[in-house]
Amino acid sequence: MQSPQAILFDLDGTLADTAPDLAAAINSMRLKRQLPPVQYNSLRPFASAGARGLIGAGFNITPEQPEYEAMRVEFLNQYESAIAVHSNLFRHVPDLLRGLDVMEIPWGIVTNKAMRFTKPLIPLLDLQESRCVISGDTTAHAKPHPAPLLEAARQLGIRAENCWYIGDDLRDIQAAEAAGMTSIAAAWGYCGATEPKHWKADAIIDSPLELLELVRAKHLQTAGS
Template sequence: MQTPKAILFDLDGTLADTAPDLAAAVNVMRTKRQLPPTPYELLRPFASAGARGLIGAGFNITPEAPEYESMRIEFLDQYESAIALHSKLFEEVPTLLQGLDALQLPWGIVTNKAMRFTNALVPQLDLKQARCVISGDTTPHAKPHPAPLLEAARQIGITPEHCWYVGDDLRDIQAAKAAGMLSVAAAWGYCGATEPTQWDANLVLHRPQDLLEHIKEWL
């Protein structure tokens, strides 16, 4: 474990609770098809898995289904039209980011969300002070490929081995390891179908404030 000189975060399920708006987009689609809404509790774990996960949870179909692509486009358009009605930063995240600023530790965002959504959402969540914002289409590869994390380190000007990456999905941990960064599982997030303790992350934390305490121990 290296002394952190920069902290990178996933967006959905790590910094921000965006599941309400993502789930709402699925249920608008279901209503149009005269189907009852899928309970929020069933959709929430898939919020970090993007259109593939949410459409799968809401309609029980996979990308191989002939109707999937048109439904994916419909879902994304619906989400974009109401992207920040209920989304907000997780409790303790503002305090965490203020703590990083106080420690003069640069921080940035690396998400698999496409740029069209990231650019619309980040300003509304008051995350404009991020030193970099890397979207799913900023580089030719998305997580779990290390390319987005390496691009973030390049933009901030910190070597990857001195960056910590925090995320709530197994892909985040895989990407961090592939990039040579310390991996932190954000167990307060959505986390998908597996327990964060099974991801082999360097740290598994249950509150954003815990991250700040660990960082202070290393400085």
């Protein structure tokens, strides 16, 4: 692993704990159908998997089923109406971002969340200092395709191989590998159905401060070489 010239982050489950509002949207849909709410801990692991994962967890419905598309639209509308009621940055993420700023390492966001949601959410989470925000519909492809990560590198003016990408889902690691970036698994996030140790990431970190220490160590190593 070489010292990064830029750091790119996934949003949901990496920088921000958005699961409470995503889970609330599912349970609002269940309430309308006179169904009992799903336990939050059962929905949380699917928060990085978008509508597909959450609708699957909340209703056991897959995209192949005829009712899925209408439920997807309903879910997105419900989420949009209460997008940042309980969402917050994970603990120590502000410290991490301030530390990168001190080291003059630019950072950006690459998420599969559509711009419809990222545009209002980023300022509400106080992430507007991000040097780029690549949403799920910014390019023709979403992660795990490398196109969003490559677009972020292009916007930053930094070669992809000089970027680190941090995410809490297997798709993030796959996208980073396909883009030629250093891949780092954020084990504090939602992580989905498989454990990060199985993702073949270049590194696994347990906290934002651990990432900051890793960046500092690589930065000092490069400066001293």
